[in-house]
Amino acid sequence: MTSRKHVCQIVPPYLMQRLNAGRLDQDNAFRVARAEHLTRVLAQIPAPEAGEATAEAGDWTVYTANNGTDLPGEKIRAAGDPESGDESVDEAATGITGSLALFEEVYGRDSYDGQGIEVVMTVHYDRDYANAFWDGTQLVFGDGDGEIFQRFTKAVDVIGHELSHAVTEHTAGLVYQGQPGALNESMSDVFGSCLKQRLLGQSADDADWIIGEGLFTETVHGVGLRHMLEPGTAYDDPTLGKDPQPAHMDDIYDGTDDNGGVHINSGIPNRAFALAAKAIGGNSWDGAGKIWYAALTNGAVTTDTDFAGFAAATIAEAGDQAEAVTTAWSEVGVTPASGTPAPDGEAPxxxxxxxxxxxxxxxxxxxxxxxxxxxxxxxxxxxxxxxxxxxxxxxxxxxxxxxxxxxxxxxxxxxxxxxxxxxxxxxxxxx
Ligand SMILES: [Zn+2]
Ligand SMILES: [Zn+2]
Known part of the structure; x- marks a missing residue:
């Protein structure tokens, strides 16, 4: 597999390219520099069992870059502080509080490392910066360019998405390339959407399943960045083009853009999750969410697990719901691996x-x-x-x-x- 250096970002490179070709180069240089000290922590850290969660509030701090690029920037608000009056700071605070509560109260996980590490977030990053990302040490949010995108803290699932990248990095460690990379992206959409649904008190049937709803300005023909239940339908716009996500293995993208389509092919496992959540019923974060979280963290999913391997891992964790989960994967054309055969040259x-x-x-x-x-x-x-x-x-x-x-x-x-x-x-x- 290719380089493990990556920066998880909510807006895929193919959209960034459409927005501003020059800006992309600058971002790449920055990402490479940040990624140099990114150390990957693999599955050595066991997640606490659900139910062992401590009652204390999650630890987090929000900084502002004051529209510069120094990270983390100036400290504005930490856990327990009153509202700051800065819309972005306070949205980041609400989003991270809800995200940490989801992982702690529902999955028994204390912050992204499972050991209560403080979450560092920076808002007002750069000028007209139309992205949000996890750089391996902290979460970063731009204000948007004002033409296509509004500020990235506006959609709470984007905050959950970015924190979930940190969780994935500290558990299965799925590489950011090809199918494992698309699963990495999908995990972030899954738990980002679970966060949004939980904060809104929506069941799987009530949920809109849109990622980044409300991020676009009014000029854009689209509802959000991605649609988990109906991938490929989130936007169709003269400037942005059409949402490229496939909803089925028949349409999987096999090119090299976007690290082998990590933001594109995530549509397939995203739809499997949404279908499983609706079939299981009730709240996504409880039903399908617990199954997906267990699969991600129990050691069965590793750095290079593909869709078939992940499907098998979720079915193995599904208990009474194994049939619903199996059907959901089948509807997107994924056949669960029955023990992955050893690749050539690898002793079985x-x-x-x-x-x-x-x-x-x-x-x-x-x-x-x-x-x-x-x-x-x-x-x-x-x-x-x-x-x-x-x-x-x-x-x-x-x-x-x-x-x-x-x-x-x-x-x-x-x-x-x-x-x-x-x-x-x-x-x-x-x-
Ligand atoms: Zn992402
Ligand atoms: Zn990552």
Whole structure:
């Protein structure tokens, strides 16, 4: 895969190009400079279990760049401070408070690193700056150019989107390229939209599923930057062109622009999430949101997971809703990976499962050679690493599973099987 250096930004390069070609070069130079010290923290930091959340308010500070480019700039407002009277500062404060509350209260995650790190935000960045981004250390918001875009703090989901990039970077670490990059973008739209829906008290059925609604000035023919439920319909404008997002794998973009279409192909997993959320019903952040968050953070999704691998990870986490989630992925043309085959030149990992017991007392075995980075391998490694917690039989006539990876085995009684292990076992036994 290509360079891991990236700056996540809400407005994709193909739109920036349309706005101002000269400005793009300047931004690129800046991004490269900032990205030099961007250190990627991979999945070593375990997220706290949901329910362990502490009650204290999230820690954040909003600065202003005073329309310059020095970061973070002048400190204006921190958690606990009253409103500043600066519209952008106060919108950033509302957005980050809601974002931190979503991750803490719903997913049990304390800030983006899982350890309560302070969130630094800067508003009034540069002049006429029509973008928002996460630079690896902080969130940055421009005032917009006033012609196409208004200020970027105006849409609360944009704030949630940018913070979610920091969460992804500290968990699965999806590279910002190709399908993993489109998943990275999609995670940010998913949790940005969950944030907006939660603040507005909207169910999955009430939600408009628009990302960046209200960011455009009145002159633009469009409702927002992206449409999660109906990708490709967010705008159609003489200056901006037409929303290029595909809604199905049949129309996936396979060119090299936009890091291989990270802001384009995110339409496909975005629609899968919106469909799953509506099928599950109730609130997106509770239903589909918890499944997606678990998939992103449980170790099954790694830096180079593709749509098929991510689909499998969400289905494995879906429990009773596995059918709804499977159907949602199927509607966008994604077939869940049943253990990703090892790419050429990579030694496969052999995983085995043996099922015994059951009413008939019949033994069944399954073996597969998978990529070392496959979701199922990670799940089984986590299981054997978890080690000695002995699994005891519950009930009668139930199955006993013996999993093997890296030459180590663990016995799990049926009553102790997680939905994920169940999915792994079923696939291996069918193979
Ligand atoms: Zn983004
Ligand atoms: Zn990032």
């Amino acid at each position: 990992t052999v995983v085995k499962v043996r099922r015994s017991g059951g009413f008939l007392g019949r033994t069944k075995e399954g073996v597969a050679e998978l990529a070392p980075s496959a979701a199922h391998v990670t799940a089984l490694r986590n299981l054997v690493a978890g080690g000695a917690a002995p699994s005891k039989p519950k009930g009668a006539d139930r199955y006993i599973y013996e999993f093997e990876v890296d030459g180590r085995t663990v016995v799990v009684h049926e009553g102790d099987m997680s939905p994920e292990l169940r999915a792994v076992a079923n696939e291996l036994l069918e193979s």
